[in-house]
Amino acid sequence: MFPGVQALDQASLYVAPGEIHGLVGENGAGKSTIIKVLAGVYARDSGTVTINGTAYDTLTPASVHAAGVRFIHQELHLVPHFTVAESVFMGQEISGVFGIDRKTMNARASAFLSETLHVDIAPNTLIRDLGIAERKLVQIARALIDNKARIVVFDEPTAPLAMAEIEQLFAAIRRLKERGIAIIYVSHYLGEITQLCDRVTVFRNGKDVAVEDNIDDASSDSIIRHMVGRALDALYPTKHHAVEAPILKLSGLTSEGQFSGIDLTVGKGEIVGLGGLIGSGREELTDTIYGLKQPTSGSIELGGRELTISTPSTAVAAGIVLVPRDRRHDGLVLDLSVGDNINLASLEEIADLWLENRRSAARRSDALSEKLDIRPRNSSAITRFLSGGNQQKVVLARWLATGSKVFILDEPTVGVDIGAKVEIYQLIEDLAAQGAGIIISSSDPAELLGLCDRVAVLMRGRMIADRPTDTLDIDSLIALTTGFEATGDAA
C-alpha cells in the first residue's frame, strides 16, 4: 500500500485503561498508519497487538470492534435525514415483535446522551438540524451505545469545532476516562493535547521517538523538539530576490464562518508563507483570493487597484493564479499532452483567428518545458504518465506562459520526491526573482521557513501572526500553528 516505503518502523504504543493518551507527529510521521493497523485496515509486517491481555494475530475491522475498540473518525459519517436515535443505533437497531422499537431506541439514546455526554438533544431531531458539535456527540454516542467500548480512538475531533464546543467535547472525553475507558487522542493541535492528555507519544519517521508522562504546559517544548528532531536541510535555494512595492493587498477580508478580518500584503518579488492547520481557514482564504469563493466583506487590491474577483477567470485575467493542492484533479487534464496542458490557459494568444496555431503553440510549450526541465522533454507525452514533481512543473509552466503577477501555490510539494522538491523550490525562487508575488500555503513548517520571506499564520479563521521568517525558528512556528502561542503579532 506504500510502495517502497516503510510507513512504520518498529513503532510501539502503550495505552492504559482510564488514560487519555495523545498521539502527535508531523504529517507522514506514521500516526495515521498505526491507527489504521489497529483498525484492521492495513496489515502489519511484524510486531504484536495486544488488547486487554489478548494477543491478536490478524486484525480485521470486525475482530477489532468485537475487542471493544471504537474509532471516532474525523469525518462525521452520519445520514442527514435520520433522527438522532436512528443514527445512534445504526446497524444495531432494537427490534420488538412489531418491528423496530423506536420508543426504546429514543429513550436509550436520550439517556446515553444526557448521562454520559451531558448534552440534551431530543432523540427524534433530524441530524441535518443539528450543529456540528452536536453531530460529533451523536457520532460518539453511536460508537459507545453498546457499552462494550474499552478503547476509543479520536482522530482530530476538534477540527470543525468552535472554542466553546471544544470544551463540551473535552468534558465528554474526560467522563469516558472516568469510566476506565482507554482513549487515544490524535491531533495536530498541541495546545489541546497538553490540556487534555495524561501521556503523549510522539511519532517521527514511522517510529515512536518519545513518550512524555506528566503532561503540563511545559511539556510543549520537549514535544515539539521530538516532533522536529532534525535540522533544516539544504533543500532550499538561497534567497536572492528583492522585495519591491506591494502588488497584492488584502484588507479586512472576511468570509462568514470561514475566516475574518484578514489583512495581508504581498510585495513584488516577495514570497509569503501561509501557515495553519487544516481547517484553519487557509484553504478558504486562497480560494477566495482566486474567486472560487466570495468574501462577505473586505477588499482585495492588485497593484493598487481594488478588484472584485467573482470567478477564477476574473482572477486569471487580472493576473492572479492558483496552483491547487490536488493537481491531479483540479490542475491538470491528465489525458492531454504536456504541451496542451501548458497552453491551456493561453489559447487566445496562440490562436490564429479561431484555429489553434499548432506550430507556435509547440514552440511556446517546448521553450517552457526546457526552461523548467520537465521530463520527459517531449511536449506530446501524456501528462498522466509524468511523475508528481514533473506534473507540478507543468502546472507552473502553464501560468508562466500567461505572464501572471501573483501566484498562489497550495501545498506545492505534497506527494513529490526530494529531488523534484528542490527543483520546485528553485523554480518558486526564480519566479520571485522575476518580480512575481507569491503566496505559499503549506502545512510543512520547514518549507515555510526555508522558502518564504514572511509567514502569516491562521488559526480558526483568524490571522494570529504575520512575521518575517528570520524572527522565527521551526519550534516557534510549530508552536504558533498548533496553538501553543495563541496571541502576539510581530515578535
Added chain:
Amino acid sequence: MVGYLPLAIFVVLLVYLSFTAPNYFSFQSLDLILRQAIPTVVVCLGLSVVVMAGGNDVVSGGIDLSIPATAVMSAAIIADQVTNHGTPIAIAFALALIAALIVGAVNALLVVRIGMTPLLATLSVSVAVVGIVKVITSSRRINVDHPVVVWLRDGSIAGVSVGVILTTILFLIFFFVVHRTRWGMNLQAVGGSRDAAEISGIPTGRFLSQSFVVAAFAGGLASMFVLARGSGSTPGTEENLLLEMVLATFLGAAFSPRRVVTLWGAVLGAVLVTALSIGFKSIGVNVFWTGCIKGALILVVVASASLSLRASARGHAA
C-alpha cells in the same frame, strides 16, 4: 415556506378540477383514479426501495428503470401461457415471478459486482427485457379473459375494488418492512450515507443487491394489475408506466418533509399524477397538451423542493 409549495400547488389544482370537472369528487371517479393508478403504485414501491438503498441522487444514486419493462414482461409471460398454452394461471404467475427475479439478479450483478452506474445498467436491462417481450408476443396484443384477471379488474369487496384493497395490503407490507424492521432501517442507512453504514458494520453491497431483487419482485407483482387494467398484454405499455413511475417517485420526495424518497410519498405521487391525467381528460384538455402541462407541473414541484432544500442547507452553514 417554500417547503409546502409542492403540496399547495396540487391542492389548488385538485380544487380547481373539482369545480370544473363534472363529478370529479365523486366516489366513482375516486375509485376510477385509484384503479388506474394501481400498476404505477406497485412499481413505485419497488423503485422507492432501490432509491432508499442507493441514495437520492438520480445519476449516481439508486435508480431502476427496468421495473416497468419487467412488469410488462411478466404480464406477457402470463398472457402467453394462459391464453396460448392453457397453463393454469397460478403456474403462469409463478413463472412470471421467477423471470422477474432473474432480471433483478442481473441488475444487482451489473451494479454491485461489475460496478456499472444503476442508470445505465438498468436502462440497458430494460431495453433487453422489452426485446424479450417482443419475442414472446411477436409485438401483438394478447387478450386474457381468465376469471382471476376479470376479478382483479371488476371485482369489489364491500364496494371497494379488489385491486385497490390488494394494493393497499401490499403497501402496508412494504411500509412495515422498510420503516419498521432492522432490514429496512439498514437499507435506508446504506442509501443515506454509504460510509456511515459501512462504519456501522452494515454490509452495503448486500443491501444494494437485495434492493434490486425486491424492485424486480414488485415489477413481477405489478404484472397482474397490468393485465387487469388492459384486459391482456399490450406491447408498449411500459413506456408510459416508466415515465409515471419515475415522476411519481420523485414527486413523492418533494412532498416528504425530509425531502427524501418515501413509500407513502411515491404512492401519493402516483395517485396525484393519475388524478391530474383523468381530471384533464374530463374537462376536455387536448390530449396533446396534457403531457406538456403534467411535465411543467412536475418541474415546478420538484424545483421548489430543491430550492427549499438548498435554503435549509444554507441556513445551517451560516
